[in-house]
Structures are given as C-alpha cells and as structure tokens.
Amino acid sequence: MRHTRLARFAQLSAVAATVALASAPAMAEQWRGWNVHPPEYPNSVALDSFAAEVAEKTEGRIEPKVYHNGVLGAQPDAIEQARNGALNFGNFNMGPMGPIVPETNVLSLPFLFNSEQDMYRLMDGEIGDKFEAALAEKGLVALSWFGSGARSLYNTDHPIETPDDVKGLKVRVMNNDLYVDMIDALGGNATPMAYSEVYQSLKTGVIDGAENNFPSYDSSGHFEVAGFYSNTDHLILPECLCVSKASWEELPEEDQQIVREAAENAAQEQRELWAEGSRASRDAVTEAGAQINDVADKAAFLQAMQPVYDDFLAQHPDLEPLVEEIQAAQAN
Ligand code: BDP
Numbered sequence: 001m002r003h004t005r006l007a008r009f010a011q012l013s014a015v016a017a018t019v020a021l022a023s024a025p026a027m028a029e030q031w032r033g034w035n036v037h038p039p040e041y042p043n044s045v046a047l048d049s050f051a052a053e054v055a056e057k058t059e060g061r062i063e064p065k066v067y068h069n070g071v072l073g074a075q076p077d078a079i080e081q082a083r084n085g086a087l088n089f090g091n092f093n094m095g096p097m098g099p100i101v102p103e104t105n106v107l108s109l110p111f112l113f114n115s116e117q118d119m120y121r122l123m124d125g126e127i128g129d130k131f132e133a134a135l136a137e138k139g140l141v142a143l144s145w146f147g148s149g150a151r152s153l154y155n156t157d158h159p160i161e162t163p164d165d166v167k168g169l170k171v172r173v174m175n176n177d178l179y180v181d182m183i184d185a186l187g188g189n190a191t192p193m194a195y196s197e198v199y200q201s202l203k204t205g206v207i208d209g210a211e212n213n214f215p216s217y218d219s220s221g222h223f224e225v226a227g228f229y230s231n232t233d234h235l236i237l238p239e240c241l242c243v244s245k246a247s248w249e250e251l252p253e254e255d256q257q258i259v260r261e262a263a264e265n266a267a268q269e270q271r272e273l274w275a276e277g278s279r280a281s282r283d284a285v286t287e288a289g290a291q292i293n294d295v296a297d298k299a300a301f302l303q304a305m306q307p308v309y310d311d312f313l314a315q316h317p318d319l320e321p322l323v324e325e326i327q328a329a330q331a332n
Helices: 002-023 042-057 075-083 102-108 116-123 126-137 177-185 195-203 214-219 245-249 253-287 298-304 306-315 317-328
Strands: 029-034 062-067 089-093 140-146 151-155 170-173 189-192 209-212 228-235 239-244 291-293
Touching: 029 042, 029 075, 042 062, 042 239, 042 253, 075 089, 075 140, 075 239, 102 126, 102 177, 102 317, 116 126, 126 140, 126 317, 140 245, 140 253, 170 177, 170 195, 177 189, 177 306, 195 209, 209 228, 214 253, 228 298, 239 245, 239 253, 253 291, 298 306, 306 317
Parallel strands: 029 062, 029 089, 170 189, 170 209, 228 291
Antiparallel strands: 089 239, 140 239, 151 209, 151 228
C-alpha cells in the first residue's frame, strides 16, 4: 500500500516537473566579458551599454556581464580564453593579438595609419573585413572596432624630442615582438610586460618608460610616476569587441543579429566617448603636473623605425599586399 502511494506520488511529481520545465523560460546564458580598464573608461562604459542592450533585446536569453579592471587576467591569457570559449567576449587590442593572429601584426607597424579617422574608415570597410576573417579563423568573431587613439612614449626624467632621447631607456611594451623591434630601432631596451605591472615597475625603476594613449596614461596613474609624455603618436591601434566563436555559433540567428547590432552601437558610443575622454585625460594629467611635449619631427621617428617594416615584410612577404593596400588607401 505504502509503496503504491509512493509510486503514485513519484509519478505525479514527474508530471509536475515536466510541466514546470516546459513553461519556464529557457535558461539564460551568462556571458562573461573581459575588460582591462576601470569602469569609467570610455571602452568600459560602451561595453556596459553592449551588455545592457543584449540583455534587454534578447529578453534575458543572454545576460552578459563585463568584468572590468583586468580582474579576469592579463590580456594575452584572456584572448586565449575567449578563443577556447572559457570567456564569452572581450575588448581586445590588436597589439597583443599579433602573436596569435599574425595578420593583425600589420596593424602594429608604426605609423601605418595617418590618423584615427583613416583607421576607423579603413577598419569599417573591406580592409577591416580581412582582419575579421583572420580573427575568425582563430576562434574570435570581431563584431565592431573601437579606437584607442594614438600611442606615444612617456618616461620618468626627460622629454623625448628625437629618437636619440630614447637611447638606453628601458621601455615597457605590450606583448608583441614587433614592439621590441620598434624600441630597439630607437636604441632603447624593450621589456614586454603585463599592463597591471607597469605602474609599480615605473615607480621602482625596473623600467624608465612606457607608451600609451592619454586615457590609459591617465586612468592607470602612470602620469604620477612617469611625468614626461612626448607626443610621438607612433601607433594608432584598433581594438575589437570580439565574441568567442564557440559562444557565437551556439546562438540562433535572431540573437546573433541582436548581439551584432549592440556591438556596433557600442563602437559608436566608444568612439564618441573616446574623443571627449582623450581631451579630458590630457587636461587632467597636465593639471596634475605631467609635462606634455609635442614632438616637432615625427618623421625622424618614422625613419628610425623603418627597419621594423623591412624585417617584418622580409619575414612575411605574404602580408606585403595588405600593407600596401592600407598605405594606398590613405594616399592623397
Ligand atoms: C591600452 C589598451 C589595452 C592594453 C593597454 C596596454 O586599451 O588593451 O592592454 O593599453 O598597454 O591602451 O597594455
């Protein structure tokens, strides 16, 4: 008797569970996103907008969360994690992407783009499509392009006016051999290092300088420990809002469309915030006592860095047409 009642109870529970499952909304996908910057940084604000738009328009089917401040690890590791699906998305710079997606090294050739506007125009067009295809082959879907201004050199104790002023300086670079070659070409010693370690290394004299744009120089606090910023503008590097291909391929087409549109809107917002944020950061660091030195002869730096092009193209002749295409698209 007892057994029969229990069996009946079990049967009913099973029915109830099935009904509950059928009527509950599909389980939300929790997406984890990597970001190296603090929450108020232009990229971070745009990434949060991306997350909010995706959650809203998919009615909670995808719930992205952005982890700011690099808490999910250093960029090269985060790129690997996004490739293998351990992370769902991230805002990645094309500098540390080079060792993983060789084609993107083209973007790290110094003075490749004449201006941020040229970079945006070309990355938004067919040239950008070629980089997207290369990234996709390595497991990353680049949905839109963010800007990161122009990177310039900064150091602890003197303005840099000519390539000679870099001689003997220990300069931190992002993880990419091309940047080691770039600093070598100026007579300095390059040290590839994680972004999170640069402040302390400048402070303790492990390095004498680094290179970055104004918003990063400002938000990282590097201006406090390396007060001479010299506008060499040697790198205009795009960044992607990239989704892991593994996560992307699981999405129905309707959701892919939503995610793509949200990424495009985020890029629009980031570019606007970037223009404002760059000016504000420049003012803030100046106010705080950093000395900004407008380099009069940037061509001297381009000339000194020419061996980087020659060596790169000697090693990757297959990428020469792409370099030439980018250069030709900016000739006026
Ligand atoms: C910032 C980039 C970030 C890099 C950082 C760096 O936005 O992706 O990690 O520079 O220098 O400008 O490592």
